Amino acid sequence: MNAVTPSGFRDVLAEEALAREGVTRAVQDLFASRGYLPIETPTLEVMDVMRAGGRMPASPFKFFDSHDDLLAMRPDVTLQIARMCATRLAGEPGPLRFRYTQRVFREAESDNQVQARELTQCGVECIGAAGAAVDAEIVALLTEALALAGVGRFVLGLATVGVLRALLERSGAAEPWKAAVLDAYHDSDFVALDRLCAAPGTAAAADAESPDPGCAAPAYVDAIRHLARIRGGQDAIDAVRALAAPLGCAADLDEFQDTYDRLVAAGLGERILVDFSVISSFNYYTGIVFEAVSPYLGTPLGSGGRYDRMIGTYGADRPAAGFAFCLEQAATAAAAEAQRVGDARRPLRIAVPKGSLNADAIACLAEAGLDVTGLANPGRALVISNPGVDYIIVRPSDAPVFVALGAADCGICGKDSLLEVGADVVELVDLRFGGCRFVVAEAAGTTAAIEERCRKLGSMRIATKYPSITRAHFARRGTQVEIVYLHGNIELAPMVGLAERIVDITATGTTLAENNLEIVEEVLASTARFFANGCAMRTDDRIVALARILAANAPKHTYAPIAGATQPA
Ligand SMILES: Nc1ncnc2c1ncn2[C@@H]1O[C@H](COP(=O)(O)OP(=O)(O)OP(=O)(O)O)[C@@H](O)[C@H]1O
Numbered sequence: 303m304n305a306v307t308p309s310g311f312r313d314v315l316a317e318e319a320l321a322r323e324g325v326t327r328a329v330q331d332l333f334a335s336r337g338y339l340p341i342e343t344p345t346l347e348v349m350d351v352m353r354a355g356g357r358m359p360a361s362p363f364k365f366f367d368s369h370d371d372l373l374a375m376r377p378d379v380t381l382q383i384a385r386m387c388a389t390r391l392a393g394e395p396g397p398l399r400f401r402y403t404q405r406v407f408r409e410a411e412s413d414n415q416v417q418a419r420e421l422t423q424c425g426v427e428c429i430g431a432a433g434a435a436v437d438a439e440i441v442a443l444l445t446e447a448l449a450l451a452g453v454g455r456f457v458l459g460l461a462t463v464g465v466l467r468a469l470l471e472r473s474g475a476a477e478p479w480k481a482a483v484l485d486a487y488h489d490s491d492f493v494a495l496d497r498l499c500a501a502p503g504t505a506a507a508a509d510a511e512s513p514d515p516g517c518a519a520p521a522y523v524d525a526i527r528h529l530a531r532i533r534g535g536q537d538a539i540d541a542v543r544a545l546a547a548p549l550g551c552a553a554d555l556d557e558f559q560d561t562y563d564r565l566v567a568a569g570l571g572e573r574i575l576v577d578f579s580v581i582s583s584f585n586y587y588t589g590i591v592f593e594a595v596s597p598y599l600g601t602p603l604g605s606g607g608r609y610d611r612m613i614g615t616y617g618a619d620r621p622a623a624g625f626a627f628c629l630e631q632a633a634t635a636a637a638a639e640a641q642r643v644g645d646a647r648r649p650l651r652i653a654v655p656k657g658s659l660n661a662d663a664i665a666c667l668a669e670a671g672l673d674v675t676g677l678a679n680p681g682r683a684l685v686i687s688n689p690g691v692d693y694i695i696v697r698p699s700d701a702p703v704f705v706a707l708g709a710a711d712c713g714i715c716g717k718d719s720l721l722e723v724g725a726d727v728v729e730l731v732d733l734r735f736g737g738c739r740f741v742v743a744e745a746a747g748t749t750a751a752i753e754e755r756c757r758k759l760g761s762m763r764i765a766t767k768y769p770s771i772t773r774a775h776f777a778r779r780g781t782q783v784e785i786v787y788l789h790g791n792i793e794l795a796p797m798v799g800l801a802e803r804i805v806d807i808t809a810t811g812t813t814l815a816e817n818n819l820e821i822v823e824e825v826l827a828s829t830a831r832f833f834a835n836g837c838a839m840r841t842d843d844r845i846v847a848l849a850r851i852l853a854a855n856a857p858k859h860t861y862a863p864i865a866g867a868t869q870p871a
Pocket residue numbers: 656657658659697698699700715716717718719736737738807808809810828829830
């Protein structure tokens with residue numbers, strides 16, 4: 303027997319447990335001093351009850367009990383408190399203020415999920431009260447709690463979802479387009495947002511494969527696109543007002559301004575970054591949203607917001623707001639900060655792909671004014687350090703992992719690698735080189751035989767180096783496939799009977815032609831992207847500055863797929 307803990311779970315030894323105990327006590331004492339009462343929620347919930355509250359923060363562990371109920375280990379405490387307030391506490395007059403320190407559990411979502419699967423959340427919820435005073439109380443409490451947890455340097459990204467909701471509602475746009483915009487905000491995919499909002503006739507619109515806005519007024523579409531890039535202090539609020547007020551969509555901003563003023567008056571102005579791309583959080587928020595990030599950590603410390611309609615999914619509506627931060631994340635950030643306090647600003651870490659994207663990536667970075675000395679011929683060196691910048695040389699398919707986990711601040715790779723890895727990064731610029739298509743292909747003249755075989759067996763074998771992209775494509779089509787995962791020379795598979803079809807990249811079409819393969823259908827088109835870690839982007843202004851220059855230069859690179867290609871995803 304191998305006596306180990308399950309992957310993602312661990313024992314906490316005495317030294318660390320003592321430190322955690324101290325932080326937990328200090329934080330809970332703080333919450334108690336502000337009138338928050340302790341509560342505890344069950345480890346397990348009925349899955350349908352959790353689902354009713356909206357998009358879940360992560361994939362929970364699930365199992366059936368002996369009553370055949372599908373149960374979930376809580377991935378989050380907020381949904382449970384909403385359920386509790388709508389049921390057992392429905393008759394209690396508000397406002398109700400609750401605090402907790404509880405473990406939450408999250409199933410790994412991919413092979414690269416190195417995050418712990420058991421985390422400790424410290425949080426508060428204030429139920430039955432709305433308005434700027436409560437919003438400011440909650441945000442200020444998070445900053446005080448993080449300070450008690452030893453985190454000195456952090457940024458609080460702050461926005462309100464009301465402006466985007468109003469713009470979408472009043473735009474008159476078609477529903478699929480509105481859903482795609484929310485997805486783009488949720489996924490922090492600025493490239494998709496630009497495509498969705500591109501003016502007809504522009505290069506970006508010509509690239510668009512996305513839903514049409516229908517008869518949406520251009521001014522709304524333009525405002526929706528710009529909103530995601532607005533960031534700063536009071537100037538950012540002013541910019542949002544200038545954008546939204548003429549369109550009648552600034553109603554939420556008065557309260558947001560009031561909240562911001564209260565936070566500035568409380569001395570928190572330096573900590574706050576008004577940033578409307580923070581709306582990427584779960585879709586149940588209805589007002590203010592915020593996220594705390596450390597410059598020393600690649601994943602957020604904690605987040606929160608106002609969710610006035612969530613309790614209504616379990617009973618009568620009640621306004622509510624709250625936050626949670628992760629004790630383990632705070633401890634990691636505090637430790638990293640302690641080691642680096644006093645450091646001059648560290649070099650910007652950029653993940654640069656080796657292989658076929660390498661030369662164009664280096665050319666883009668040089669064009670943006672970065673010192674790329676030594677990058678083209680690194681020998682066996684994997685990190686090239688030049689003044690102000692460290693280049694981390696990676697395989698293109700690994701670039702999203704390095705950036706998502708904070709080992710690099712930003713990077714370059716193909717859209718295909720971003721889709722395949724599914725990493726949580728902010729996609730900032732379509733660099734317009736590295737154009738290629740993903741296609742389904744088969745040996746020439748075999749269509750009828752393959753379809754007949756598929757009709758008999760109910761599924762077909764597909765060989766590919768890109769299992770996620772392939773699975774998603776055939777799931778959209780409703781076709782059952784068995785995937786044969788290969789590392790290269792995919793074209794061999796139909797030739798030697800390993801699979802009926804392949805999903806692979808084609809650029810010039812030479813490899814397909816030389817091996818007598820024919821394209822059956824298009825899966826997607828891809829170009830190289832510049833992308834960033836979300837925490838790095840909010841704490842290091844060099845990333846947005848670099849993205850601006852890369853975006854300005856990108857049109858110089860012409861996306862030139864072979865004939866018949868549809869446009870990049
Ligand atoms: N004809 C092409 N064949 C393969 N990749 C292409 C082609 N044209 C553009 N690309 C882009 O280049 C990337 C792959 O680069 P490269 O071939 O250097 O790496 P790889 O060895 O296939 O990838 P990895 O080492 O990460 O598995 C693809 O993800 C795609 O975005």
